[in-house]
Amino acid sequence: MMKHTILKRLACFVLVSVMLLPLLASCTEKLEENQIALAWHQGVITSGSHKTPNALMDGEELYSYSDVIHxxxxxxxxxxxxxxxxxxxxTERAGKDVYVISHWVEKNGExxxxxAGDHYTGSDNLDWRLESFGGDGVGYTYxxxxxxxxxxxxxxxxxxxDNTRKFPFAKVYVTATDEPGTLTRIPAEQKAVELRRTVANAAATANSDFxxxxxEGLTVYCLGDSYFDDPAVGFNWADILAAKYGMTLKNYGVSGSTIANNTTIQSAGGMQPGATKGTNPMCLRIAAKMPQNGKPDIILFDGGRxxxxxxxxxxxxxxxxxxxFRGAINSCIAQLKERYPDALIIGITCWSVTRTRSIDGLTQREFGQAMIEQCAYNGIPCIDQIDEDFTDVxxxxxxxxxxxxxxPTDISHLNxxxxxxxxxxxxxxxSEMYAAYLSSKS
Structure with a gap:
């Protein structure tokens, strides 16, 4: 009886030892200088040009991806x-449809x-080369x-x-240096990444209780002036909205543009052809610049300043x-309704500013009020930005x-x-206007 028990225990010990051998072998593998221990998994991280873009496709054959490296x-x-x-x-290497190096963030434990991050494909098109070729292979440095x-x-x-158990994965080496970062070698790209990260952070933290x-996932078009197109700032509240809800945002704003198309402007001395004429008029840009077959869910339409x-x-x-001004607003709304019959069009006024023009004594607030009235006339909602109690601007x-x-002297542009x-x-x-719009259609 005792002999049988000993043999049984010995058999269990041998079985467990055999099962642990691969694990023990991997644990005791001696790392080279600066080499890090890293787990690899079968699958691919796709780029934006892949048919399944920007995704981790676990289990995809012929590729391997690593654990997250800090x-x-x-x-x-x-x-x-x-x-x-x-x-x-x-004997092949990753192409443009694969992110060889990609940045990751932790959200809800995943x-x-x-x-918003910088990611690099196997065949990178930036001004510097991520790859270095030598022998039968390619090296990557970041x-x-x-x-x-x-x-x-x-x-x-x-x-x-079939071949995973005996697979020779790539060795990864990490060293501390004083070298400039990969991203800093391309200032324009670094600025773009930092801008995207600012927007992403704002989307995650601003108004987090709402x-x-x-x-989610809507398509939004913007038509307007520098309220939507201000290169000096690089983003606006609509970009934050799009980042928060995974929207597709198409911005057709043009800084300095008018809604109206008027090449002969009034002045105290009479009519002056070409004097301070309207620029890039929105009433013409709809047909010229906005897609005929687009499918926006919401159109944000601002102007007046x-x-x-x-x-x-x-x-x-x-x-x-x-x-x-009023006629051009009517024209724009009519064009947008005809081109995008299923979209919610939202008008947006200029800011409330105490300014009066000498030519006719009209104020900027009156232009804001006119936008509200014309939107109501055309049956669309309007965001009243001349109401400082609402805007707190x-x-x-x-x-x-x-x-x-x-x-300190800018009366038009938020930083x-x-x-x-x-x-x-x-x-x-x-959110309120879109919910009301959907309710009206049901």
Missing amino acids: LEKAGTKLTFRDDNSDGMPD WVLES VSTYDNEYIRLCYRSGQTA YDKGL NDFSKEIPMGTTESMDEST HMDQAWFRERYCKS AAGQIRYFPKMEKVV
């Missing part, structure tokens, strides 16, 4: 090599591809630009379900005269401009802090 300090250099020699499982970057690696390894699932300052005549409520106040405008501060108000009003 690069704690800026200037950390990471290198790895895709061996394409004849003796390897695969790692997700950072939408240097972190910031502290605490989280990345994954992916390459064409040749891994399949969320409307009904806004430039029509006021460029002395565009006010016009009358029922007019379709595009040389006047005070362009007449020096303290406000100092904090939230591009300069980055101003856009982030203003976003929650616009998020809620767009």
Whole structure:
């Protein structure tokens, strides 16, 4: 009996030992200098040009992707090599449809591809080369630009379900350096990435207690002036809205543009052809620039400030005269309704500013009020930005401009802090207007 028990225990010990051998072998494998221990998985991380874009496709054969790697300090250099020699499982390398190096963020306990981050494909088209060729293979080198970057690696390894157990994965090496980060070598790209990250952070933190699932995944068009097109700031509240809800945003704003098309402007001395004429008029841009077959869910239509300052005549409520402000608004709304019959069109007024023009004594607030009236006349909602109780935007106040405008004398343009501060108000009003629109259609 005792002999039988001993034999049984010995058999169990042998079985467990055999099962643990692969694990023990991997644990005791000696790492080379600067090599890091890293787990690889069968699958691919796709780029935006893949038929399934920007995704981690777990289990996809011929590719391998790594666990998330934490690069704690800026200037950390990471290198790895895709061996394409004849003796390897695969002699090809990753192309433009694969992110060889990608940035990740943790959300709700899961790692997700950072939408705002910098990612690099196997055949990169940037001004510098991520790859270095030598022998039968390609080496990849990346240097972190910031502290605490989280990345994954992916390459064409040749891994399949049949060969995984004995697979020779790429070795990864990490060293601390004083080298400039990969991203800093391309200033324009670095600026774009930092801008996207600012927007993404605002989307995640501004008004975090409010969320409307009904806004998820919508397509939004913007038609307007510098309220939507301000290169100096680089983003506006609509960009934050799109980032928060995964919207497709198409921005057709043009800085300095008028709604009306008027090449002969009034002045104190009479009519002056070409004097301070309207520029890039929106009433013409709809047909010229906006897609005929687009399918927007919402169209944000703003204007008025430039029509006021460029002395565009006010016009009358029922007019379709595009040389006047009211007539051009009517024309724009009619064109948008015809082109995009299923979209909610939302008008947006100019800011409340105490300005009176000498030509006819009209004020900027009157142009804002005219936008509200013309939207009502055409049966669409309008966001009243001349109502400071709603906006909490005070362009007449020096303290406000100092904090939230591009300069202390700027009465039109919110800076980055101003856009982030203003976003929650616009998020809620767009949410309310879209819900009312859907209700009216049901």
